[in-house]
Amino acid sequence: MIDDQTVDHKERADEEKSAYEKAADEGVDPRCIPQSLDGRPPVGDEIPYPDYTAQDHANWKYLFERQMKLLPGRAGDAFLEGVETLGMTPDRLPALADLSRNLEAETNWQIARIPGLLHEKDFFNLLSNREFPSTDYIRGEDELDYTPAPDCFHDMFGHMPMLTQPDFADFYQLFGKAALHAKGADRPRLERFHWFTVEFGLIKQDEGLRIFGAGILSSKDEVRHALSDEVEKLPFDPAVIVEQDYTVYELQDTLFVLESFEQLVDGFTDWCMSRGLLTAEDV
Numbered sequence: 001m002i003d004d005q006t007v008d009h010k011e012r013a014d015e016e017k018s019a020y021e022k023a024a025d026e027g028v029d030p031r032c033i034p035q036s037l038d039g040r041p042p043v044g045d046e047i048p049y050p051d052y053t054a055q056d057h058a059n060w061k062y063l064f065e066r067q068m069k070l071l072p073g074r075a076g077d078a079f080l081e082g083v084e085t086l087g088m089t090p091d092r093l094p095a096l097a098d099l100s101r102n103l104e105a106e107t108n109w110q111i112a113r114i115p116g117l118l119h120e121k122d123f124f125n126l127l128s129n130r131e132f133p134s135t136d137y138i139r140g141e142d143e144l145d146y147t148p149a150p151d152c153f154h155d156m157f158g159h160m161p162m163l164t165q166p167d168f169a170d171f172y173q174l175f176g177k178a179a180l181h182a183k184g185a186d187r188p189r190l191e192r193f194h195w196f197t198v199e200f201g202l203i204k205q206d207e208g209l210r211i212f213g214a215g216i217l218s219s220k221d222e223v224r225h226a227l228s229d230e231v232e233k234l235p236f237d238p239a240v241i242v243e244q245d246y247t248v249y250e251l252q253d254t255l256f257v258l259e260s261f262e263q264l265v266d267g268f269t270d271w272c273m274s275r276g277l278l279t280a281e282d283v
């Protein structure tokens with residue numbers, strides 16, 4: 001039996017839930033339900049290379065080659081350079097320990113191996129420590145076109161190249177710090193900010209608009225859709241982004257465009273400071 005007070009409490013809680021938490025409530029794939037870490041995850045050289053099957057390597061090769069063919073003229077320079085700097089190739093699934101070493105040399109970030117979608121607090125803790133949480137298992141043959149669950153193609157290929165860009169790397173650590181401080185409605189606000197930058201961000205280059213968001217760059221459909229006329233492109237503005245709703249499982253119809261990665265760090269820092277989510281000590 002649910003009394004009025006409980007309902008009221010539940011409604012309030014719903015408002016403060018992230019889009020992922022709401023999806024989990026609605027009976028979405030259990031791999032998409034956030035889990036808490038059981039102690040400190042292995043970082044950098046502590047991460048063993050998994051016993052991948054030939055099929056796992058074949059899946060990586062297929063995804064890597066398919067995406068790399070789509071990226072010229074679409075992905076931003078920082079991303080494409082990052083793929084090279086990290087030493088990713090289609091030949092075999094990269095070792096997280098190797099990626100971590102290369103990343104550390106560039107921007108002093110390391111990789112932490114995690115078991116799947118993390119509970120927010122664990123995720124933000126790692127980011128605030130300049131440790132990027134990554135899975136090391138790859139989607140199956142039946143999910144090559146789309147998977148709602150985290151996997152290492154998204155984590156490695158989608159996310160890690162951008163962490164070689166110094167401003168982006170600094171921003172992402174600040175994001176972790178701010179998110180640890182966020183309460184109530186500021187939590188979904190920051191989640192929207194993450195969505196429209198880290199996952200679905202666009203940036204202006206001299207040649208035209210380019211993509212840097214991991215959610216676009218690791219998806220064959222989003223990467224063709226993002227720069228098309230079907231998508232409304234708005235200028236980067238933190239105050240607008242944090243109120244912009246989105247759906248997790250459909251192609252995006254509104255995206256935001258950065259002028260530079262410096263603008264990302266500065267805009268995010270200013271907005272967070274105005275909300276008390278970052279202090280002078282954090283930046």
Ligand SMILES: [Fe+2]
Nearest residue numbers: 154199214215
């Ligand atoms: Fe992601």
